[in-house]
Structures are given as structure tokens and as C-alpha cells.
Amino acid sequence: MSATRHAHPVPNSFLCEHSNNKSRVFAQVSTPNGPSVLRAVLTCTDAALAQQVAELLTHASINGAGTTVHAEAERISAALPAAPSASFRKALDQALKRQWQLDDEANLPTYETLSSRYAADPTLSGSASSGSHGQVPRNARLREFPGKVVRVTKLLELHVHDEKQLLSAARAQGWFPLNAEEREEDDPNDVVGAVMHLFVHHGMPGTDDVTEQDVGQLLRPSGGDEVTDWSPVPITASFSAGWLARSTPPPPAGRPDFAKLFPMESECDCGEEVCDDCISWKLTPRTAEVLHASLRMLADQAFDDVQNHGDQPVSKRDDCSLFGELPRHTWKQNATWRRQVARAFDDLADELERGEWPAPRCPAEEMALDLAIQYAPGRLEILEETADNGVTWGEQHRALPKHQGDYDWEGCAGIFFEDDDYLYTSAEDWFDLFVGFEPRDPKRGFRR
Structure with a gap:
């Protein structure tokens, strides 16, 4: 006698049906020598939780058991009421076994039947418009x-x-x-x-x-x-440069000569407590170059964020690489405001390239300089690391005149601005000119 091989119904995927007050989860089951049918799994009032049930069951039926499946199943089961939770656990067991138990209850509609129901009554899928919006014409512009x-x-x-x-x-x-x-x-x-x-x-x-x-x-x-569908040009999108690549300093081509821009009358490095040449505060060439690099790199990050996120509000600190670092009351500002912030970094960097001390003229520039000084030690580490790997940028940096006042970031903060009032200044006032300062050239535009 030969054993007879029995084919079992197999769950292929799990689907959700959402109405105004409840959500249902179905299993799409392939039957031997027959059509695919839908079997009810559970009903609950939480649409998001129902969607999570469907996604986890589909994942389990494809990938099998695992630590992630077990942990997520425990979370979902605990969040469901008692009866839906029991149904969920039964469905999960069948999904993991890739076998579905068909009982004698009346067949539920096929997938095609359910799809036609959605087409006939779009309120089931939550896609109908409400209020004065109404239905948008097909192929609308x-x-x-x-x-x-x-x-x-x-x-x-x-x-x-x-x-x-x-x-x-x-x-x-x-x-x-x-x-x-x-x-x-x-x-x-x-x-x-x-x-x-x-x-x-x-x-x-x-x-x-x-x-x-x-x-x-x-x-x-x-x-x-x-x-x-109506666009006469291809749809394109630009994504930010990789965060790993951002740790790489810019190439040396066109690099300002900070030794000439900030000449040292003396390279005294005697370390004596009483020495007019080396104890008076100076913006040294090495300090200026690292601060300049910090400002330019932050400007690049800001322009990248504007390009990639536009007017999209920041919801948490890691949403945008730069604007998530700003005070929370600025997180809903639009792309125009953000481009002005990006330009604030460039304006201060331009002053350094002219051999001038950076002088913030508004709260936005005060913020830009504050952030650049905070990030400067990290930029210095990047320069040193790349120099150890033979990159010219770091080697040229170390060729600048050395002074015992190099990298005095606390001194920079104390000299270049008085406080951090921008933390409490309304975002709409960030570009208001400080008293006694001349406005910058309104025709200077934006780098990008």
C-alpha cells in the first residue's frame, strides 16, 4: 500500500478591512484544487493594531519563527482584548505551520469579491473624501x-x-x-x-x-x-550625502591661506606666564582654519536638509541632520527660513576668508557660530585622522604656524558673541539685525 499525500490549505497573506468603527483581519488561503478564499482572523477597534497583526502574520508565514516574531507577537497579544488575542495566537500558530484549518462555516468572500466591494463602496477603505472636498476627478491636474x-x-x-x-x-x-x-x-x-x-x-x-x-x-x-502623471519632465529627487562621507574634509583646492589671512607677529610658544607675545588672545591661523571648516561643513548639511526635507516639520532630533539640532520652537519653519539659516554659516565663513573675525549680526548667525565652535573639536579630530592616513588636507593644516593659543574654543565663544539668546528668540526674529550692525549685502544670494 502506498501512503496518500494530502495537500493542506496554505495561508498566503493576511489583509485588513477598515470601516469607520472597526477593523477586520483576514487570511487569504489557497485551497487544494480550488480558488483562494478569505478566512476571518479577528476584529478589533484599533486600525493601526489590526494592520500590525496582518503584517506580522504575513511575515511569520513567509519567514517562520524567530526571536523578533516572538517578541512582536507578545506585544500585539498583550495590546489586544482577550477574544481577539486568542484568535491572533491561533492564527499565528497556523501561519508558522503554513497550514490553515478550514472549518464548516460558510465561505467568506474571495479576494476578488472583497476587492470589488472596496471599489463599489470606497468608505470601507477610508479613501472617500469628506466635507467640502468631495471626489477628485480622475486624472486630475x-x-x-x-x-x-x-x-x-x-x-x-x-x-x-x-x-x-x-x-x-x-x-x-x-x-x-x-x-x-x-x-x-x-x-x-x-x-x-x-x-x-x-x-x-x-x-x-x-x-x-x-x-x-x-x-x-x-x-x-x-x-x-x-x-x-501630468509632469512634462521626469520626476527626480536628491538625497543627502552619506553621513560617513561627511566626515571627510573638503579637498585642498582653492583653500584659503590662513597663515596670510591671520598673520602672527610672533610664533612665540615659550609657555611663560608673563609674555606679551604668547598670552594675549589671538585668532590663530590653525584656529581660524578649523572654525572655517566647521562653518562650511555645517552650511553643507543645512543646504542638504533644505533640499531633502523642504518644508517638512522636524518631529524628533534625528529627523534632519542639522535642523533637528536647533531649538524646538524652530522645527516648523519652512524651507525659505531654513535656507537663510544655511546662508548664515556661509556669511561667517566668508568673513574668515577675508581675514576678519566672525561677527554675528543677528540671532541666526549667533546660533551658526555657536554650533560651529561646538563642533570644531570634532573637525580638528577629523583633520588629524586624515593626516595620519596621508591626506594632504591634514598635512597642510599642521604646516600652519603653531601657537600655544591654538584651538581655544572657550576663548572664541567669549570673544565672538556675548550669550546664547537665540535659544529663546522667536524664530521669526532670527534674522533681525542687532543694534549697531550694518546689514549684509542683500544681493549676495545663496550658494545653492
Whole structure:
């Protein structure tokens, strides 16, 4: 006698249906020699929690058990009421086993039936507009939308450490590779296609995130913006330079000669307590160069943030590499305000390039100089490290005249500005001129 092989129903994915007062989670189950059907998993009133249930169950059915799955399951189970929690645990057990128990209850609608229900009644998916906005005409242009339109561009880099697992997961989600003649020579299994398919389905087993960045942009008809389908030019986005690369000093080409800009009448380094040549405070060439580098690098970071985040408010300190460091009351300022802040760093750096001491003329410049001085010791470390690796920048820096007053950052802070009132100054007043100062050239523009 030969054993008969029984095929079991298999859960392929888990879906959510949201209405105004509740959310339901379904399992999409493939049945032997039959159509895919939906089976109810649970109902709860928390839409976000229901979505987390669906995502974790889908992840578990593809990747199996693990520490992360166990920990997340414990969290979700504790957050759910008793009955939905029990249903969730039962579903998780079946998802991990890749076997779904079909009972005698009436079949729930197929995936196609549910999709047609959404199309007929968009309130189920929460996509219907309310109030005076109404429905936007199909293929509408930007100016026809009654509300704001926000474009989000995502940059995602993935390391595929388990190609076999990735390809298996993609096939389980209905993916088929390109025809052999269409595949790239260095990608014979169409890994790119598998990643792009799984990206839509949320969850990419066999991969590690390398980079993830998002750029948010408010589209404005007055600025010439247009929705993608009507755009006469390709949609592009610029992402910030890598934070690892930011630790690399700029190249020496066109570098100011700080030995000439800030000449030392004496290079006395005697260390005596009473010596007019070496104890009076000076802005030394080495100090000026490091402070200049700090200002330029911060300006670069600020302009990068403006380009990548635009008007998007800062919600936490690591949202933007620079503007998240500013006082919290500035976090909702727009891109125009931020460009002026970026220029404040450049204005002070320009003074150093002219051989002048940096003199803040408004709260924004006071902030810029304060931050540059705070970051200066780190810039100095970068210079020393790169010099040890043979980079010309550091070698040239150490060739500048040496003085015992080099790198006196406390002295810089005490000499160049009196206080940090910008911490408490309204953001709208950050560019108001201090009394007794001349305004800068209004035609100087912006570096970028």
C-alpha cells in the first residue's frame, strides 16, 4: 500500500478591512484544487493594531519563527482584548505551520469579491473624501485638487544575504522572473525583480536594510509643480550625502591661506606666564582654519536638509541632520527660513576668508557660530585622522604656524558673541539685525 499525500490549505497573506468603527483581519488561503478564499482572523477597534497583526502574520508565514516574531507577537497579544488575542495566537500558530484549518462555516468572500466591494463602496477603505472636498476627478491636474498634495520619494538599499530565501518568498507572492533573454548578465535569477515585487507586498526575507531615506515635498501649483502623471519632465529627487562621507574634509583646492589671512607677529610658544607675545588672545591661523571648516561643513548639511526635507516639520532630533539640532520652537519653519539659516554659516565663513573675525549680526548667525565652535573639536579630530592616513588636507593644516593659543574654543565663544539668546528668540526674529550692525549685502544670494 502506498501512503496518500494530502495537500493542506496554505495561508498566503493576511489583509485588513477598515470601516469607520472597526477593523477586520483576514487570511487569504489557497485551497487544494480550488480558488483562494478569505478566512476571518479577528476584529478589533484599533486600525493601526489590526494592520500590525496582518503584517506580522504575513511575515511569520513567509519567514517562520524567530526571536523578533516572538517578541512582536507578545506585544500585539498583550495590546489586544482577550477574544481577539486568542484568535491572533491561533492564527499565528497556523501561519508558522503554513497550514490553515478550514472549518464548516460558510465561505467568506474571495479576494476578488472583497476587492470589488472596496471599489463599489470606497468608505470601507477610508479613501472617500469628506466635507467640502468631495471626489477628485480622475486624472486630475494639481490645481484641481481641493486639498494639499504631498509627494514622498523613498530611497531604499538592500543587501541580499540569502538569495534563495528571497526568491522563494517572491514566488510565494505570485512573482515570476523575467524571461531568460531579458535578464541582466550579472543578475541571472532576476533578484532585482524579486525585490521590487516584494517591496509592494511589504516584507523582504533574506535581506538587510543598508539605507532608507524619504524625501517629502508639498506640491505647489504656484511653484510650477505638477502631479507625476501630468509632469512634462521626469520626476527626480536628491538625497543627502552619506553621513560617513561627511566626515571627510573638503579637498585642498582653492583653500584659503590662513597663515596670510591671520598673520602672527610672533610664533612665540615659550609657555611663560608673563609674555606679551604668547598670552594675549589671538585668532590663530590653525584656529581660524578649523572654525572655517566647521562653518562650511555645517552650511553643507543645512543646504542638504533644505533640499531633502523642504518644508517638512522636524518631529524628533534625528529627523534632519542639522535642523533637528536647533531649538524646538524652530522645527516648523519652512524651507525659505531654513535656507537663510544655511546662508548664515556661509556669511561667517566668508568673513574668515577675508581675514576678519566672525561677527554675528543677528540671532541666526549667533546660533551658526555657536554650533560651529561646538563642533570644531570634532573637525580638528577629523583633520588629524586624515593626516595620519596621508591626506594632504591634514598635512597642510599642521604646516600652519603653531601657537600655544591654538584651538581655544572657550576663548572664541567669549570673544565672538556675548550669550546664547537665540535659544529663546522667536524664530521669526532670527534674522533681525542687532543694534549697531550694518546689514549684509542683500544681493549676495545663496550658494545653492
